[in-house]
Amino acid sequence: MAATKVTVVDAGVQTTVQDIDGRRGYWDVGVPPSGAFDEFTFALVNAAVGNPDTAGGLECVVRGPVLAFDTDTLVCVGGGLTDASVDGWPLSPGEVRRVRAGAVLDVGPVDGPGMRGYVAVQGGIDVPRVLGSRATFILGGFGGVEGRPVLDGDVLPLGRRENLAAPVEVVDLLPALGGEWELRVIAGPHGAPEHLTVEGVRELFATSWRVDHRADRTGVRLVGPMPGWARTDGGEAGLHPSNVHDSAYPVGGIMLSGDTPVIVGKDGPSLGGFVVPAGVIGADLWKLGQLRPGDTVQLVPVAPDDAEAAMRERRALLDLVRGLGDRKPCAQITPVQGGAEGPAEGPAGDGRTAPERITWDRPAQLAERPAAGHHPAYSIRRSGDRHLLLEAGPSSLELTVRVWIHLLAEALRADRPDGVAEIVEGVRSVLVKVDDAVLRLPDLARHLVGLAADLADPATVVLDVREVTMPMAFDHPEAHEAMRRYQSVNPTAPWNPDNVEFIRRVNDLPQRDDVFGVVTEATYLVVGLGDVYLGAPVAVPIDPRHRLVTTKYNPARTWTPQNAVGIGGIYLCIYGMEGPGGYQLVGRTVPVWRLIAEDPGRDPKPWLLRQFDRIRFVPVTAEELALQRAEIKAGVRDLDIRPATFSVAEVAALEEGAADEIALVRAHRRAAFDAERQRWVS
Template sequence: MTTKITIERPGMLTTVQDYPGRTGYWQVGVPPSGPMDDLSFRLGNVALGNSEGAPGLETTMAGPALRFTEPTEVCVTGAPVTVRVDGVPVPQWRPVTVPAGGLLDVGAVTGPGLRAYVLVRGGLDIPEFLGSASTFTLGTFGGHEGRTLRDGDVLVVGEAVEGNSTPVPSEHVPALSAHWEIAVTEGPHGAPEFFTRADIDALYATEYEVHFNSDRTGVRLIGPKPKWARADGGEAGLHPSNIHDNAYSIGALDFTGDTPILLGPDGPSLGGFVCPVTVVAADRWKLGQLAPGNTIRFVPVRSEHAASRRDLGVARRAGLSLVSSSGGDGDDGVLARRDGNTDVTYRRSGDDNVLVEYGDMTLDLALRARVHALHQRLDAERPSGLLELTPGIRSLQVKVDPDVLPIPKLLGLLGEAEEVIGDSDELEVPSRQVRLPLSWDDPATREAIQRYMHGVRADAPWCPWNIEFIRRMNGLDTVADVFDTVFAADYMVLGLGDVYLGAPVATPLDPRHRLVTTKYNPARTWTPENAVGIGGAYLCIYGMEGPGGYQFVGRTTQVWNHRHPEPAGPFEDGTPWLLRFFDRISWYPVDPEELLDLRADLAAGRGGGVDITEGTFSLARHREFLSENAESIDAFQAVQSVAFAQERSRWEAGGS
């Protein structure tokens, strides 16, 4: 007989999650989601005889009350909470039976810790979205209707598994604290290239405080402002934290301007900020239990000593503590360098990622071509243990299971690939022309700026009008010149998932259309869905509501199909993302009311004002264009460079 669970009280932020979550879509901006404290979640499942990844519930600060129609074994793990079955207290970390018609009541977290987990024997029977039952609330998909649970929701328990349940051994129960030590490896962006040696020393010496404005996307920290090893990010932006966009690792310490954020399982896959250290995979469960006001000390460990994430036992945690005093790898996060026609730098990004970077820190489509060649080769070979390939502007992040494909072996494979991928200068790829509507200076973006000024920073030089800031930074005479430049440009898509869900990071093919600006510091906490912004030399369309840092120019129609898996308008069957690598985006102007009509049209499964024409892009022909127009390009960039320097001087004089 089917067992059903009725939600009589949802608790706080209670969602369905599974482990390891939604994998294989990092390159198009779909995060894995899954339990933020995966260790507590997996231990609870194993105690019930489930597979360690079976769908269960995650709750934050206060748990749910659940009514069961049939006798069901459950196990509550994670942060300490009061647990009662029909009013009778029962222990955590031990399977208990809720009788038919019985009520499981999970109370508030009594501390330390922040999140508790409710696992049921047989797991939850939840339809999968892109291969996982995990809820991604910002994207409104997965789990139960893509959202947190509400009063009256009904869940179905999966088919009961065979075998005996057993309590979690006391020595395996994770030790929670208000004062944490978290193991990290160096990289990908360390000293002396990005941070000073003193900055890195301060990072390890500081007790960071967890900010209240933290969630599953990332844990914001309060700590000292870095001194920085460089004055700015060049073409990537005005602040020294700005870089050409690359893939992130879950657990990376991301400096968005001067603000450090530990990226969580609902965090972005791609972005343009530096990350000096990354939490090792075996310690990332701790992010789920970091409560506001807790303190953190980052402990550098050697990457080869990072314990396996597969080990759920006490040896896993003991192994980390044994090496915590040994210091890091001492290589500033750089695993290797390779000289040649195109130099290659291999950067450590946790113990399970390598970030392959090509050439100098400049915007050069030839470097993106090299990334594409490596991406294609590794994707075709697919060695055992390779999990994800995520391209950036001049980089490719390679995620592996280090138990199957150790990092030293991966470096050998990457070196062999360089020997055989050949000349990428003759790149010719499919490149569609995608015309989209743009509501210039849209009211929704104006509202986001006002929210930022009221809640984050009122004196920022890009406030109260981002477009005027863009004009100043590029030495243009009028705001109308910004308008003309944006609408004249063809923006080539170099990456997807720049702030989630198929959101492109794109740059104009003609450098004379390449407006350069900086990103918000600190970042916004709210950005309207499908806002269009410029950061560094790049343009982004935000795939959904969420944080952000690009300077607004307007808003467009949807680039992610929330009606998936049914095809709709320009979206293809089975792919809810609209854009592809190397698409060329161009704009046509619409007023705000017309844009709302087009958005409604697209949401209903029609065209929504999107026009797509097939085509190709040739790197050789592009180089000919650059050569033919070199004089006027140089003149434009000279004016731009002077304006950029003047704006930076004003910024520094104002203390920003």
């Protein structure tokens, strides 16, 4: 039988192939899930034509595509589409229409209410899966149709239509769209009194926020009052009070990027250095895909039990549409042995926890332990309703704590309960996502407490790592182009027009080139992956004397060149791809992500760096870098990698041997930093 297909007569605006679930299991290296931004509407129209959840469909904004069919099939549209037609005959959202071979579907404009429209075709759009999903990730350049929006003339293959479910009308089930939205949220993991004041948290929930014109699939920016900060800066993490040591974000997490709330989207970053005072609950995530610039948003805090009930109701509706009936009861983890404590059971004795005490001024903790022996103090809090965040140690960089976090994450990977979907290491934290139909967060918290109790002393651990030598073109023209563009965003920013001069000034270095000298002399330890996408490392100099101190952009840049190298707080980052960013730029290096055709003789992981890699930079010209970049992208050159080790004992010996000099350097840089801040005030 000849393959059936759809021809794109007119591509519309940013029409992409998406699926429901997106990519799973790659959040820890900076690969976002992607998938339909309004997954609820997409799931309904997909089920309406009888497709399984894995089938691909189309998402569009502003104006939908015009499609021609070469076979008889079923179609259904939904979302912000109000003027779709088949051969001139109107097609209502949620209506299933049989189209004949030769028919033309004009999806029409997405003119509101709502921001996105969806098209489902019987059998689904059968493009190849990349990293487990058909979803398009435009910024990364993969998935869907060659990693891009569809173009006029594209031919989209359709999947097999045998053994599909019967079609069902969903006209009355599609969610209502409007311009005024309520987003239910879970407070935390960050909040009062450490990061925001009590009044600041309350204002976050009392404000009617406006959706900014820069809202997109990476994140929805909100416009409103300044946050009520409880502190003046982020310490080593950066000058702004929003800065924290890099920690993982959940999709739907509301991070404060400087003074701007940004709700992390389906194509958003997995790791970054901003506080997250609330997270949108799973049942309301679909709304993010329909928020239009100018819409208003109210953040409504709810209890975890309410969030769970809302998600159960959502699943029941979709299961009914799919004809699957009720889901099985939520599975429980066997209680951890060895004296690990956990939340008290409810009165029914069924393993479910008693209702939590909810306050909106301070995140409720699932568990908390003081420092004991070689174990740092830690707390476990919800980050939305499907993630928990464990944070350990003080709010400063301690490599002993970083190794402890790594040991805990590895222990969880080795003893992984059913329902754990993602495990993402931060500098002093680990974020865990669950399938909340299988695993409840209080049960996972109990499991983590048990694992933590049995961890080895990080001071005695020697990690087998790699030494990676990378070329660096300092003062790269693309880095300066990013600086130039930013001057129209925040003309008075103290890091304008030259980030390197700003770094020199706040560290009181004699010459501008001394910044490059310090970066070249340093050995950087990778303490996080996926900081701004696709295997991008966040790294810190092993020797404290090489830890240049600076701050991050506020607000962030909207454009950063791929593989630009920047410094924020005491950390260095290599940007995995083009996109937003906030680190002060010093140069550019080679790709840290390479997704090429499968080669049996090559490491199949497209992320080229690993946790605890030791990175050294070698200066090269921009022309030399261009050649090496091309060779690595093509797969004819690899990074210069040698086996190595890392231990906390090594760092302790270094710090003990140079204690006086390290103290002097830190005091000198802190004084310069404080002087710079005083210049801002004056």
